[in-house]
Amino acid sequence: MPTKTVSSSETKNIQIINEKGEADGTLVxxxxxxxxxxxxxxxxxxxxxxxxxxxxQREGRLGTYASIWxxxxxxxxxxxxxxxxxxxFPSFRESGVYIARGxxxxxxxxxxxxxxxxxxxxxxxxxxxxxxxxxxxxxxxTGAAWAMKLKGHRNAAAVYFGDGGSSKGDFxxxxxxxxxxxxxAIFICQNNQWAIxxxxxxxTAAKTIAERAFxxxxxxxxxxxxxxTAVYKxxxxxxxxxxxxxxxxxxxxxxxRLDDHTTADDSSRYRSDDEVEYWKEREPLKRLRTYMEGxxxxxxxxxxxxxxKAEERIDSEIRKAEAFEAPDPADIIKYTYGSLTPRQxxxxxxxxxxx
Amino acid sequence: MARLNLVQAINQALAQEMERDKDVIVIGEDVGKDxxxxxxxxxxxxxxxxxxxxDTPLSELGIIGSAVGLAAYGMKPVAEIQFMGFTYAGLEQLxxxxxxxxxxxxxxxxCPMVVRTPYGIGIKPPELHxxxxxxxxxxxxxxxxxxxxxxxxxxxxxxxxxxDPDPVxxxxxxxxxxxxxxxxxEEEYTIPLGKASVYQEGNxxxxxxxxxxxxxxxxxxxxxxCEIIDLQTLRPYDEEAVVKSVKKTGxxxxxxxxxxxxxxxxxxxxLVAEEAFEYLKAPVVRVAAPDAVxxxxxxxxxxxxSPERIRSAFESVMRY
Ligand SMILES: Cc1ncc(C[n+]2csc(CCOP(=O)(O)OP(=O)(O)O)c2C)c(N)n1
Ligand SMILES: [Mg+2]
Numbered sequence: 183m184p185t186k187t188v189s190s191s192e193t194k195n196i197q198i199i200n201e202k203g204e205a206d207g208t209l210v211x212x213x214x215x216x217x218x219x220x221x222x223x224x225x226x227x228x229x230x231x232x233x234x235x236x237x238x239q240r241e242g243r244l245g246t247y248a249s250i251w252x253x254x255x256x257x258x259x260x261x262x263x264x265x266x267x268x269x270x271f272p273s274f275r276e277s278g279v280y281i282a283r284g285x286x287x288x289x290x291x292x293x294x295x296x297x298x299x300x301x302x303x304x305x306x307x308x309x310x311x312x313x314x315x316x317x318x319x320x321x322x323x324t325g326a327a328w329a330m331k332l333k334g335h336r337n338a339a340a341v342y343f344g345d346g347g348s349s350k351g352d353f354x355x356x357x358x359x360x361x362x363x364x365x366x367a368i369f370i371c372q373n374n375q376w377a378i379x380x381x382x383x384x385x386t387a388a389k390t391i392a393e394r395a396f397x398x399x400x401x402x403x404x405x406x407x408x409x410x411t412a413v414y415k416x417x418x419x420x421x422x423x424x425x426x427x428x429x430x431x432x433x434x435x436x437x438x439r440l441d442d443h444t445t446a447d448d449s450s451r452y453r454s455d456d457e458v459e460y461w462k463e464r465e466p467l468k469r470l471r472t473y474m475e476g477x478x479x480x481x482x483x484x485x486x487x488x489x490x491k492a493e494e495r496i497d498s499e500i501r502k503a504e505a506f507e508a509p510d511p512a513d514i515i516k517y518t519y520g521s522l523t524p525r526q527x528x529x530x531x532x533x534x535x536x537x
Numbered sequence: 538m539a540r541l542n543l544v545q546a547i548n549q550a551l552a553q554e555m556e557r558d559k560d561v562i563v564i565g566e567d568v569g570k571d572x573x574x575x576x577x578x579x580x581x582x583x584x585x586x587x588x589x590x591x592d593t594p595l596s597e598l599g600i601i602g603s604a605v606g607l608a609a610y611g612m613k614p615v616a617e618i619q620f621m622g623f624t625y626a627g628l629e630q631l632x633x634x635x636x637x638x639x640x641x642x643x644x645x646x647x648c649p650m651v652v653r654t655p656y657g658i659g660i661k662p663p664e665l666h667x668x669x670x671x672x673x674x675x676x677x678x679x680x681x682x683x684x685x686x687x688x689x690x691x692x693x694x695x696x697x698x699x700x701d702p703d704p705v706x707x708x709x710x711x712x713x714x715x716x717x718x719x720x721x722x723e724e725e726y727t728i729p730l731g732k733a734s735v736y737q738e739g740n741x742x743x744x745x746x747x748x749x750x751x752x753x754x755x756x757x758x759x760x761x762x763c764e765i766i767d768l769q770t771l772r773p774y775d776e777e778a779v780v781k782s783v784k785k786t787g788x789x790x791x792x793x794x795x796x797x798x799x800x801x802x803x804x805x806x807x808l809v810a811e812e813a814f815e816y817l818k819a820p821v822v823r824v825a826a827p828d829a830v831x832x833x834x835x836x837x838x839x840x841x842x843s844p845e846r847i848r849s850a851f852e853s854v855m856r857y
Binding site: 245246274295296297298314315316317318346347349350351352377378379380384385386446447451452508509511513514515517518523525526529533 | 566567569570571572574592593594595596598599622623625626661662663664665666798827828829830832833834835836837839840846
């Protein structure tokens with residue numbers, strides 16, 4: 183029996199600025215000095231938020247916290263590419279996505295201190311509360327994008343999840359629906375190489391996570407997740423395609439989690455310092471600095487000044503978060519349904535709660 | 538005799554059962570090198586190697602669903618799910634397959650597997666890490682549900698669970714993992730599933746509880762003459778022990794931390810209404826969590842039944 187190839191795929195990795203700060207001339211030319219400053223400044227702000235969150239946690243002022251260090255380009259580069267009309271479905275590791283979208287930073291601190299009100303997105307912010315059960319948010323973006331298509335809106339929905347999240351059934355089902363209904367969804371995998379102590383190789387025998395899109399009938403790309411320009415470009419391309427009716431895209435941001443999984447984890451139990459050092463050389467800010475310095479856009483004073491301003495901003499956000507009134511215990515019950523059930527009304531009274 | 542905490546006692550039971558039966562394997566997320574997020578499987582990888590202690594891809598459905606096939610074929614999988622809230626992805630496998638393969642195949646296939654998972658409120662963790670939905674699982678015929686309240690019973694019950702011919706959900710109170718110690722014999726032993734244990738004898742009030750809340754109930758019972766029953770196995774549960782005690786005391790307070798409506802306390806209250814109605818001197822009282830989603834850390838203490846609420850339940854039944 184003669185055989186013939188009926189289907190084949192190839193997966194690309196996209197990079198614009200390499201770890202040495204050297205850029206691809208054509209691709210980088212679409213970014214202006216302002217673009218670079220925006221990237222740089224947002225990363226500094228997110229990093230400041232992050233290191234302060236880690237120290238607040240150590241002081242007992244926040245609960246368990248998931249650091250974003252090392253993944254800022256993947257989070258911010260994607261998030262900045264969206265518009266207000268787009269809907270985003272982040273996971274618990276995406277504080278940088280919220281920050282890039284302009285979400286009130288003091289509210290993020292509230293959330294991480296164990297207060298649901300931190301995720302009560304103010305009007306105009308179409309960001310779902312961070313998803314805690316891994317990967318479960320994937321089909322939500324499919325559904326929101328489906329609604330956009332049904333209503334004839336020209337926006338897009340995007341979901342963030344990890345390399346671990348790609349192993350969940352939710353991933354398969356979310357991507358499959360998106361392919362079948364050709365919805366304007368963008369699936370953003372933050373492949374940071376680890377799911378707590380489990381390495382990326384234990385999540386899939388496939389060479390890349392990007393190539394898994396092929397099985398669902400749409401395109402998957404891998405991007406250097408520590409190169410914010412490349413991340414921004416592939417996201418913009420995916421958004422344009424989605425808006426034009428071209429259907430979904432899977433983006434694999436190839437990056438690295440430089441910190442412990444969360445403040446409750448000790449990564450020295452399962453990974454080597456050498457590996458972490460290798461990735462520190464490739465972290466997102468370093469190459470941006472080198473490239474911008476070459477252009478005359480970066481000086482030490484510029485960064486020092488930015489850092490100082492970011493620290494001041496974060497100081498005031500933390501003050502605001504901590505000055506916020508304590509949550510009302512009645513809130514536990516009040517938001518279960520659109521209106522109280524008779525039982526709940528009784529429980530509120532019996533428990534002598536305020537509200 | 539060594540004093541062990543819950544983590545150590547469970548770890549010892551796992552190690553001894555793996556020693557005893559080479560078909561016993563441990564699967565789950567981070568159970569290998571990391572030793573589990575609560576370190577319950579610590580040391581097992583070194584002792585038994587990577588073919589008996591396996592980190593899986595991040596998929597509770599995959600873990601529980603594969604355990605069905607592993608068990609049917611003759612392995613004895615002990616699956617760790619990181620938190621009870623993450624068993625939900627595997628519910629279809631647990632409910633539609635693990636729990637009923639014996640019945641569907643009229644005994645030809647069985648599913649001797651254990652799903653271990655931490656449950657319950659009280660450690661101020663992130664969202665969904667405090668679930669206490671044991672009632673959901675107890676509703677499923679074919680599944681056994683075990684909730685130890687201390688290190689001694691944990692070891693004996695887990696040993697029984699692993700040797701049991703049917704699927705067992707083994708709930709470990711995360712709040713108790715390191716907060717209580719007990720004398721635990723070094724040698725292996727079993728505690729039969731389905732049997733309650735009388736934690737404290739008394740005459741006025743029968744208190745039925747399990748897991749973390751048993752300790753709260755005991756704490757609240759100081760000024761009362763309570764007979765406290767540690768249910769230990771919720772499915773199948775020790776109906777006889779409950780009924781016998783209520784016949785003696787004439788009062789029943791059930792203390793648990795799940796949302797009240799549809800919770801397991803309702804089953805116990807109904808049993809007593811059916812079997813010991815004429816012995817009751819006071820209405821049955823359930824002290825449980827409100828009918829609402831479990832809050833995050835800031836409001837956690839308001840949600841969890843407090844010793845004061847338990848005490849006021851004791852007072853209310855003593856008024857009769
Ligand atoms: C369904 C589910 N299972 C397990 C967990 C516990 N857990 C939290 S994060 C995590 C690893 C996630 O890895 P990945 O998806 O790669 O995201 P990352 O943490 O690396 O950002 C695990 C196992 C969870 N939150 N949800
Ligand atoms: Mg990861």
